[in-house]
Amino acid sequence: MTLSAQHKLVSRLWAEDSGNHPVVLSENNAAEPSQRGSRHYWTSLKGRSVVHCPSSYGWPMLYHASSIRIEVGARWLLAHPISRVKVAGVIMWGLSAEIAYLRGLRITLGWVRGRRTTLVEGERSYHASGWDGRRAVREAITAWRRQGKEEREALQIQASLSRIWVSAADSSDAGNCPRGTDFVSRKLAARLGAPGADLGAVRADYLLQYRNDEYAWRAVRVAARRIVPVIE
16 A cells, blocks of 8 residues: 555644654554654664763764654555545544534544644534544534624624713723723814813714724623623
């Protein structure tokens, strides 16, 4: 059997090899990829003792090259094909033999940037760290519920912008810095024709026309709690 680039890739990923060591076939056809061999080292010329600082002796030492390699069985490779999967902009190398279904969700084991990852797919997708399928499904369901709640809240806030009044206190409660809040407040007051005035509050839609960024939205979300019901 000739090892392809894909065979070598899945073997190094499975063995968690970060050194790009050579991949060779194991005598055991069913062996999963594992690292074998030893690192490079030096000995005296007669090979009797290992030398840790060869340059400090003043005479030649014998260098022994690294023998580290990844050994894998041919039968194991045939049973574990790998494919490139791109979901939600994330590129993952997935094991075709490690696809299962749990609670109606598709579970794929693989790697993202060399790290073991579980891809959970349903109406949405979720990448969980590690290869614990049940834990990944629990994480995915929790995340999807939170995303759904946030999306519903965002829709309600979007529909109520003209009725939401945002104050400096809302910005502070949202975690925005006082200096930034004061700067925006003074700029808005000047824009409204009242330079130097203490701006009590401004309507959310007007604030977002002036500055539509994460800081403004933080303040709007805090202010929206006064009129938008909490979604469970």
